[in-house]
Amino acid sequence: MEEINNSEVDRTISDFWPSIALVGSIFGVIIFALGLVFGYMQIQSEPTGAIFSPMMFSGVIVCLVVAFAGIMAIWHYTREVTPFIKLGQGALIGFLTGAVLVIVSTVLNELWHVIDPEYTQKVIDSTVAGLEAMDLPEDTKNTMIDATVESMRSEQSIFSQILYGIPMYGILNLITGLIGVKIFGKKEDEETF
């Protein structure tokens, strides 16, 4: 029976962790900082009634930045460990990088609430003030305010940040991890995935 030498590609998860932990931690800090910047921009903004608020930018910008974490983790792995990487390994690294960055940013968010306990309430108040300034029918406005306040409060709990964050950013980085394999990985002469 033919023996296939997969020594270069049969890696254990312990080989992946340095890249996952490093890149996940860095991006966790970056998205935490971005969230704070947009949060305080929201707090300091005047309620003009405009549809777009700093917090709306926050979600899109954070999502765009986070998408690069999977690619960067693969880049780091291919530089530091081995350039030979399977598609499935890239997906795993990407997913776990997304999970790590969510956990890091969640922990930092919680720590920030110790430094500024009123932060969430100030963001909610500012967002509500912006919604109230909108030129909309009163019923629509009240519905929007209720939904926004409920959504922002629920998003602040550790449980929901992790529950929704890990699948969302994990899958996003799983996909970008696959793209990272395509860009930075090398295939062995004979390989299965």
Next chain:
Amino acid sequence: MAVNTRCFGIFLGLWLGWISIPWVKSKTVGKRWPMWILAVAVILQIIDFSGNIVGLWENTNHSRAALGLLLGISVPIAIADLFYLQRKNN
């Protein structure tokens, strides 16, 4: 989970892209164009979103879905050749 039209386009595109891999494989293996299409699709998303934000134009549900679809399709096609074996020549 609720998604907007752009995300709907992306998810639909991802699905269509995945199921089209067996057919497009012969045209993508060893080629650079799928990555260029992916890069263009990403840049188009950023331009479309930014243009809407700064008021240059107002995008519609159709335009968001179409651009999302392009991005979604381009991802699996870009990595399609990684799903296939490369046999040794010797």
